[in-house]
Amino acid sequence: MPTSGIPKSVEPPSVARFREYLQIQTVHPKPDYETCREYLKHQAEEIGLEFKSVEYVAGKPVIIMSLPGTNPELPSIILNSHTDVVPVFECCSIWPEFWDYPPFSAERVPDGDDFKIYARGSQDMKVVGSCYLEAIRNLKAAGKSLSRTLHLTFVPDEEIGGIDGMAYFVKSQDFKDLNAGFALDEGIANVGPELYAFYGERSPNNVKFTARGETGHGSQFIKDTAISKLVNLSSELLEFRDSQENKLTQKYGEVSQSNLGEVTTLNINVLEGGVQANVVPENFSATVDVRVTPFVQINEFNDYLKSVANKHKVEIEFIHPVKQGQMTDISEKNKYWVTLQKVLESKGLKTIDAIFPAATDSRYLRDVGIPAIGISPLRNIPVLLHVHNEFIYESLFFEGIGMYTDLIYELANLD
Numbered sequence: 140m141p142t143s144g145i146p147k148s149v150e151p152p153s154v155a156r157f158r159e160y161l162q163i164q165t166v167h168p169k170p171d172y173e174t175c176r177e178y179l180k181h182q183a184e185e186i187g188l189e190f191k192s193v194e195y196v197a198g199k200p201v202i203i204m205s206l207p208g209t210n211p212e213l214p215s216i217i218l219n220s221h222t223d224v225v226p227v228f229e230c231c232s233i234w235p236e237f238w239d240y241p242p243f244s245a246e247r248v249p250d251g252d253d254f255k256i257y258a259r260g261s262q263d264m265k266v267v268g269s270c271y272l273e274a275i276r277n278l279k280a281a282g283k284s285l286s287r288t289l290h291l292t293f294v295p296d297e298e299i300g301g302i303d304g305m306a307y308f309v310k311s312q313d314f315k316d317l318n319a320g321f322a323l324d325e326g327i328a329n330v331g332p333e334l335y336a337f338y339g340e341r342s343p344n345n346v347k348f349t350a351r352g353e354t355g356h357g358s359q360f361i362k363d364t365a366i367s368k369l370v371n372l373s374s375e376l377l378e379f380r381d382s383q384e385n386k387l388t389q390k391y392g393e394v395s396q397s398n399l400g401e402v403t404t405l406n407i408n409v410l411e412g413g414v415q416a417n418v419v420p421e422n423f424s425a426t427v428d429v430r431v432t433p434f435v436q437i438n439e440f441n442d443y444l445k446s447v448a449n450k451h452k453v454e455i456e457f458i459h460p461v462k463q464g465q466m467t468d469i470s471e472k473n474k475y476w477v478t479l480q481k482v483l484e485s486k487g488l489k490t491i492d493a494i495f496p497a498a499t500d501s502r503y504l505r506d507v508g509i510p511a512i513g514i515s516p517l518r519n520i521p522v523l524l525h526v527h528n529e530f531i532y533e534s535l536f537f538e539g540i541g542m543y544t545d546l547i548y549e550l551a552n553l554d
């Protein structure tokens with residue numbers, strides 16, 4: 140334990156480094172990536188890692204820190220994390236303080252024998268990036284020999300879809316040069332004692348439906364209005380949504396984070412149209428957040444959406460191209476997975492193997508053929524990603540460092 144022999148009130152250096160990272164305001168819509176780059180460069184220099192910063196889009200650095208292995212011909216291990224965090228709501232008129240501490244002060248607050256560290260990004264996902272760095276610091280300090288090369292990748296913009304970050308990176312020569320064999324990426328905290336291990340995720344599919352119809356005076360019985368078409372279409376979409384939920388409740392008794400990824404969800408989140416109350420609008424649209432499970436063929440699912448739109452005489456637009464979600468093999472055939480399971484077992488940790496319900500940068504890695512597992516070291520803690528008052532227990536940070544130290548060592552020494 141990094142704290143042994145040190146009074147609890149004294150902040151361990153690893154925690155000070157973690158808190159410094161949390162204090163950098165890499166928050167959307169204007170993340171401070173420059174300060175973040177400087178911070179990471181300093182970490183790389185201190186630990187003794189090669190450092191490279193590349194920008195596929197100006198001002199959005201992808202940072203690659205490398206530790207060459209003794210057998211650099213072997214496929215490398217990627218330890219990925221994103222540097223950006225989601226916005227915070229600090230207060231509103233009826234609820235003056237959403238946060239107990241300022242979200243970028245990274246306050247270290249005593250909590251019994253432990254400390255809580257409050258900050259945006261403490262769970263999602265600066266804790267993971269910091270654990271990787273501390274684990275490698277420990278391995279280097281202990282003089283451990285690693286045969287595979289390690290690459291720590293710190294990427295921007297995951298929280299807004301990764302288009303200017305991981306999506307460009309995986310297509311680049313820089314990425315090909317990594318000769319990656321396996322990647323670890325983000326997971327999600329668990330209120331229970333197990334760790335989630337995500338081997339796939341649902342494809343985010345934003346779809347806009349636009350209905351057009353008869354216009355006229357708001358006092359009349361006008362047929363085939365845009366709204367009536369959109370309402371009928373929406374009812375059918377919501378019936379589909381119910382059927383997906385029923386599938387889970389029939390199979391598992393309830394919907395949970397561990398089974399949600401097995402079905403497709405949709406939420407109608409933006410309605411647009413109308414000019415004034417007494418004018419029947421010529422058009423009205425609904426934008427829907429659809430999350431397509433990798434267990435169905437995305438093309439077939441989109442054909443189904445087209446057929447529903449067609450039936451209700453509504454136009455359909457797929458806002459961005461969506462690819463079939465790929466899944467990482469979690470059978471005995473995947474030696475990286477077997478190693479991960481072995482290490483976690485040796486530490487008394489169990490995994491819940493699941494499909495991530497939302498989107499992470501792992502989808503880009505899997506798409507270019509890199510087996511990726513999304514994992515978080517956080518357990519027995521409320522799930523606070525994107526939530527007010529995000530915090531972690533300091534003890535979980537130490538547990539995470541221990542877990543990644545063993546995991547990285549074993550993965551990097553796989554034949």
Ligand SMILES: CSCC[C@H](NC(C)=O)C(=O)O
Nearest residue numbers: 297298299300343497498499
């Ligand atoms: C669609 S890309 C934005 C990424 C975001 N990821 C998470 C984990 O919230 C999401 O799924 O909405």
Ligand SMILES: [Zn+2]
Nearest residue numbers: 221263264325
């Ligand atoms: Zn995240």
Ligand SMILES: [Zn+2]
Nearest residue numbers: 225263298524
């Ligand atoms: Zn997030």
